[in-house]
Amino acid sequence: MLGGLGRRRIRSIAELVFAVFLFAAFGCTSAVGGEIAGADQATGTISGSATQADQRPNVLLIYLDDFGWRDCGFMGSDFYETPHLDALAARGMVFTNAYSSAANCAPARACLLSGQYTPRHEIYNVGTERRGNPKYGKLEHVPGVDTLPTNIRTWAHQIRDAGYRTGSIGKWHVSNDPLPYGFDFNFAGTHSGSPPRGYFPPHPKAPGLEDAPDDEYLTDRLTDEAIGFIDRNQDTRWMLYLTHFAVHTPLQGKDDLVAKYKQKPKGELHNHAIMAAMIQSVDEGIGRIIARLNxxxxxxxxxxxxxxxxxxxxxxxxxxxxxxxxxxxxxxGIREPFFVVWPSVVEGGTKCDTPIIQVDLYPTLCEMTGADLPQDQPVDGISLVPLIKGAGPAAEPRSIFWHFPAYLQAYSKSDGQRDPLYRSRPCSVIRRGDWKLHEYFEDGKLMLFNLKDDIGESNDQSESNPAKTKQLHDELVAWRKATGAPVPSKPNPRYDADAEAKAIKRAM
Incomplete structure (x- = not known):
């Protein structure tokens, strides 16, 4: 037993899929079994080699864009094909309650890199302008900033200082250039949040992609560059942040793959042929990287x-x-597929149901690589290494948080949000154990859900369970005070209640 929780080995991908959705208990089931001189920014190479006694791993962080919780086979997709990801997940530990620190791109990436919740680095949204029709929101939003402050030391700084060669390949989105943030090598990373002009050339102002061949698919090129980085640095310790643009819009797949999925019978869950083609290209690239590592x-x-x-x-x-x-x-909007493969540390086919959040990756990556945590800035996450090694969760669940003091307009579909005009209005959220509380600042609405019994958040218990509502709300308010989280309160002078009501009625 691990901390009172059962230990279980999952023997196949099919059983892994079954376990992801049917196990209800929170806990983990697992068996446990450089130099920086002479760096060349142009090539990503480094002189020197790791000593035999240095058993710290190389680290490959694969970070996809807009890839949903069930968009791969090991999480239950019935249409998308991800055999390489499925096989890789079966070699490691799958976290079934893993979260991003934000519901859209830029703030999520800022949280990942800084190890800090949004109130600390102040990137709340993509851009700082108000999103959506200004007539339809009661409050002035908090604009925040659109660039990660350069005085924040990322985990890349810490890991490089520990003797690793660091590289960023693909989407960056939090400044003009990754290099000031602890990376020795950058390919294609700029402030852009979308693929430059799409997944086929031309790619203006994207470092390294200026002369891309006309028929080159961007996802394939990023895979090539990842393999090149690994080849050049095979004799030293390296940390590669492979941050694909895929599967962000524009939705563009290779013609042969799109044709394949148009002919494939649709699944009940998934059926979008172009999305399937884009996902297959990511998966094939991951397979190529694993083959090269071998x-x-x-x-x-x-x-x-x-x-x-x-x-x-x-x-x-x-x-x-x-x-x-x-x-x-x-x-x-925030729960993500997540797994860790760490040879000789994690036994394949294991899983963890303990809630985690991506600010946890900062201390986790530092512990994995032997890097120090920064001494002069807060790190909001906790290291996942004890969970990865099978030590089990703490006796009491911890709380994790989200803060979004802005607006984000709706898609054409609106069946997964509070109202049809915005995917989200200004809010804060807390999860502790099975319980999750939303607070929306325009109307003061509190919504309480028990995710163990109601993973679809359809049964609001805020009125039927006032004690739990108050407990979580008090903690959320205290957290906002501790982190200096701004709560929008200034009325929006452009707000038009009648126009908003009419727009909601039209969209219903």
């Missing part, structure tokens, strides 16, 4: 973390039975 003899020396920045793109995919999608603070 060829270089690095497969047993490399830890792999896989996750995504927020929920799936609502018009093209589904997170059911979760409610919501990218941009909402219901589960479908």
């Amino acid at each position: 060829q270089l003899g690095l497969d047993e020396k490399t830890a792999i973390v896989f996750t995504s920045d927020n929920g799936g793109y609502g018009p093209a995919t589904s997170m059911a039975p979760l409610k919501g999608y990218k941009g909402t603070y219901f589960e479908g």
